[in-house]
Amino acid sequence: MDEKYPIIKPVGEDSILVEYEAEVSPEINLKARQLAFGLEQGSFPGLKEVISTYRAVMVYFEPFRADVDTVQGFIKQVNANLVEIELPAPRLFRIPTAYGGTHGPDLNRVAEHTGLAPDEVIRFFSAQAYLVYFLGFICGLAYMGGVPEALDVPRLSSPRASVPGGSVGFSGPQANILPVDSPSGFNYIGRTFVTMYDPHEFPPTLIRPGDYIQCQAVSDQEARLAGERHLGEFIESFQGN
Amino acid sequence: MDQRSFVIGNLLLRNPDNATALETTLQGLKLQALARVTICITGADLDPWLNDQPAHQWTTFTMKEHDILHFKKRKKGLRAYVAVQGGFDVPEVLGSRSTFVRGRIGSILRGGGSLRICTFDSEVPENILTLPQEYRPDFNRIDPIRLLMGPQEDYFTPRGIATLLNSTYRISPQSDRQACRTDGPTIEIAKGPGIISDPIPLGGVQVPGDGKPIILLRDAQVTGGYAKIATLARVDMDRLGQMIPGDEIRFRRISRETAIDLLMEEERRFEEVRGLLKAKAHISCLRVREERIT
Numbered sequence: 001m002d003e004k005y006p007i008i009k010p011v012g013e014d015s016i017l018v019e020y021e022a023e024v025s026p027e028i029n030l031k032a033r034q035l036a037f038g039l040e041q042g043s044f045p046g047l048k049e050v051i052s053t054y055r056a057v058m059v060y061f062e063p064f065r066a067d068v069d070t071v072q073g074f075i076k077q078v079n080a081n082l083v084e085i086e087l088p089a090p091r092l093f094r095i096p097t098a099y100g101g102t103h104g105p106d107l108n109r110v111a112e113h114t115g116l117a118p119d120e121v122i123r124f125f126s127a128q129a130y131l132v133y134f135l136g137f138i139c140g141l142a143y144m145g146g147v148p149e150a151l152d153v154p155r156l157s158s159p160r161a162s163v164p165g166g167s168v169g170f171s172g173p174q175a176n177i178l179p180v181d182s183p184s185g186f187n188y189i190g191r192t193f194v195t196m197y198d199p200h201e202f203p204p205t206l207i208r209p210g211d212y213i214q215c216q217a218v219s220d221q222e223a224r225l226a227g228e229r230h231l232g233e234f235i236e237s238f239q240g241n
Numbered sequence: 242m243d244q245r246s247f248v249i250g251n252l253l254l255r256n257p258d259n260a261t262a263l264e265t266t267l268q269g270l271k272l273q274a275l276a277r278v279t280i281c282i283t284g285a286d287l288d289p290w291l292n293d294q295p296a297h298q299w300t301t302f303t304m305k306e307h308d309i310l311h312f313k314k315r316k317k318g319l320r321a322y323v324a325v326q327g328g329f330d331v332p333e334v335l336g337s338r339s340t341f342v343r344g345r346i347g348s349i350l351r352g353g354g355s356l357r358i359c360t361f362d363s364e365v366p367e368n369i370l371t372l373p374q375e376y377r378p379d380f381n382r383i384d385p386i387r388l389l390m391g392p393q394e395d396y397f398t399p400r401g402i403a404t405l406l407n408s409t410y411r412i413s414p415q416s417d418r419q420a421c422r423t424d425g426p427t428i429e430i431a432k433g434p435g436i437i438s439d440p441i442p443l444g445g446v447q448v449p450g451d452g453k454p455i456i457l458l459r460d461a462q463v464t465g466g467y468a469k470i471a472t473l474a475r476v477d478m479d480r481l482g483q484m485i486p487g488d489e490i491r492f493r494r495i496s497r498e499t500a501i502d503l504l505m506e507e508e509r510r511f512e513e514v515r516g517l518l519k520a521k522a523h524i525s526c527l528r529v530r531e532e533r534i535t
Contacts, residue, residue, distance in 0.1 A: 011392045012442050012472040013500050024437060051440045053464055058440035063501060064508070136438065136464030139344050143438065143464075180345060199334050199346045 006035075006079055008072055014048075014063040016071055018079070020055045024145060024173070028055045029133050033209050034085040038078040041085075044071070052209055053134045054143070090210050092129055092238040093231070095177065095192045097168050097215040098223035099126070103191035106156075106169065110187050113153045121189065122217050124148050129212040129241050130175050139179040139197045140205035144213055146241075147173045159185035166192045168215045177215070179205065190215060193227025194234065206231050212238050242320050242418060242459055242482030245511070246284035246378065250324030252518050253281045253301050253370045260328030260359070261338040263350065266320050270312045270350075274304035278358060279326040282310075283372075285318025285380065285483055299372040301326075317380040318483040330357040341460060370521055376514050380483055385493035387474035388446065389500055393436060396468035397448070401429035405446075405454060405470060406492055413453075414486040418460040421481060423490065427452030428470065438466040444473030456481065474500045476507050 007019040020031045036052035039059060046065030051058045061071055078085075099122040100107045111118045130144035137143075147170045155171045163169075165180040169188035176186060179197035192215065197205050207213070218226070226234075242264065251260045263270075268287055281301045282289050289296040290311045291304065298321075304310065312321065331338050331347065340347030350356070394402060410425035434450050441447070445457045447467035456473060457465075458481070473481065474495060484490065495503075 009392055010497060012389055012444060013475050013497065013504055015442050017392045017440070019439075022437060051463060053439045054437050056437075056439040058442070060442075063504065068497070134464070136440075137462045180343065182343075199344060202335065204335065 006031075008075055010068050010072075011058070015058055015060045016068065016075065018057045018059070018075055022055060024054050024133070026131055026145075029131075030087075030210075031055075031082060032057050032134075033087060034082050035075070035079055036209075037087055038082070038085045039075065042074065042078060044074055051134075051136070053136060087210055088208070090212055090238040091208075092236045093207060093211060093213045093234050094216050094236055095194055095213060095234055096218040096223050096226035097126065097190045097192045098220045099168075099190035099217050101220070103167075103220070103223075104189035106187035107189040110151065110153050110189060114151060116150065121151065124151055125170070125175075125189065126215050126217040129214040129238070132207055132209055132211045132213060134209045135205065135207065138182070139199075140203075140207065141176055141179055141182075142196075142205075142207050142213060144175040145173050147175050149173075153187050155185035156187070159183050163188055164191065166194070166196070168192060175215075177213070190217075191223070193224050194229065194231055195227070196231065206235070212241075243284050243318075243322070243378075243479040245479045246320075247322045247324070248511075249299070249372055249376075249514065250281045250283040250322045251328070252515060253283075253299070253372060254279060254324055254326045255518075256324065256326065256328055259338075260324065261331055262322045262324035263329065263356075264320050264322055265312060267315050268312050270310075270323075272310045272323065274306055274308045274310075275355065277303060277305055279303050280310075281324045281370075282321055283324070284321040286316040287312040287318075287321045288314040288316050289321070297371075299377055301370050315485075318378075319485045320483060325358050327359040330359045343460070370518060372514065373517070376510070376517075378479070378483070382480065383489070385491040386477045386481060387495045387500070387503070388471040388492050389474060389497055390471050390494055391469070392442075392472070393468040394470050396431055396433045396436070397470050398429040398431045401431070401448075401452075402470065404428050406494055408491070410454065410490050410492075412484055412486050412488045412490060416486055418458055420461060421456040421458055421484070423454050423456070425453065428454060430468075433468045435466050436468050438464050441465045441469070442472050444475065444478055445469040446471040446473065458482065474503060476500070476503045 005020050009017050011017050021028050032052040035057050036050045039050050046062040048060040107118050110121050130146045132142045133145050134143050161183050162181050163184045165178050167178045167188040168190040169186035171186045248258045282298045334346045404426050405428050408426040410423040413422040413424050415422045428448050441457050446454050447469045448454050449467050
């Protein structure tokens with residue numbers, strides 16, 4: 001274990017950033033998720049929000065209700081018992097996805113780049129359940145990782161101005177399903193019609209960091225029918241990849 | 242984007258601090274009263290007119306049925322707030338009545354649409370309240386915007402940090418509610434500019450590959466992959482929210498302790514305004530009663 005980590009640094013007047021080792025891996029991410037969960041469970045007066053990412057956790061607090069030293073002390077205390085923090089069991093979201101055609105504008109580009117047939121690209125990509133490292137960017141976008149190396153394709157040289165919500169794409173080891181129409185430079189090969197984000201529900205997305213998502217290949221018709229069902233209907237218990 | 246001006250409008254109307262108000266940018270908004278309503282305009286001076294007369298700002302006044310309020314021309318600042326007694330009646334989403342278009346929360350007012358107003362305590366007298374001049378924001382300020390360094394200032398060379406702190410930047414036309422982009426000298430990057438995506442604080446100053454600082458505002462994304470050289474002092478967020486493309490901006494670093502002191506001072510002034518308006522409202526109430534008696 002590297003003694004240097006975690007690095008704890010105040011940011012602005014009302015937040016503290018905690019950084020674990022600088023790498024994207026399930027092991028380091030687990031520490032960030034455990035710390036975030038431990039802080040939320042323990043809580044303290046003036047705590048506003050905890051956000052975990054790949055390897056970092058940001059703790060937001062009310063600057064007049066909590067002082068930075070007390071919050072740092074609390075973070076250190078939770079971090080000292082990190083291994084004992086038990087996270088909720090991961091769940092698998094198996095999301096019906098239509099691949100190729102108008103739903104996957106980058107499928108052929110990915111096939112050319114990898115030397116695989118378009119069908120193989122779809123098979124490789126959809127066979128895997130991807131770990132949700134964290135939710136971020138906007139509207140609870142799930143940052144997924146673990147895309148097979150055979151599908152290692154860089155981002156587009158110039159991002160698209162708008163990609164439709166529900167689009168399924170990846171770049172390098174990272175993958176995502178866009179919750180709403182967004183600009184993006186990822187390679188989009190499919191689309192789901194299941195609503196991933198609904199601001200009129202609480203929480204607006206059911207997905208939690210630590211869950212897994214598999215973008216199961218189905219026909220266009222099946223994908224559209226699945227769009228009439230609630231995201232919660234696609235939850236299974238995660239049995240491992 | 243300018244929370245202080247927004248809240249003061251509500252205080253003057255004796256609404257709850259966060260009653261729903263309209264934010265309008267630049268010029269052109271035209272509103273017609275479909276019933277008698279007491280309102281207050283705060284924030285930027287966008288040259289508001291009530292029918293054929295200049296309308297008061299930072300002062301409550303009544304619009305009669307059919308009266309038209311028109312913002313004709315931007316004079317100072319960027320965003321004005323129209324608060325109404327009772328607040329606008331829009332649906333609450335995730336505990337808020339704010340609008341965030343990209344997140345499909347709330348909506349932008351379209352021409353021809355109408356807005357309802359929440360019912361309010363009609364016992365509140367319609368006396369006029371004005372915010373004294375000394376408490377109004379000064380949109381002519383040119384002193385530097387204050388920064389707290391970090392969280393990733395080590396991604397920049399000492400020369401790059403000196404560039405940020407000693408140069409004049411200009412707010413770019415590509416700015417919006419999500420981010421304030423700037424044009425100016427390039428900040429030298431030591432490593433990166435990419436980091437492993439991490440949380441973005443409000444007011445985070447990220448520097449992408451072109452070396453031009455981008456300040457993240459109230460509609461910013463919550464995570465991102467560019468190193469953040471600094472974070473805006475909270476007291477200067479509202480000020481930045483009133484600056485327009487082309488405005489010049491300079492930065493000065495302050496310590497965390499100074500930033501907290503400034504925030505406390507700001508809070509104290511705000512409490513002063515609150516006390517002042519409460520006292521004024523009280524006096525006016527008495528006067529109304531006396532008039533009724535005599």
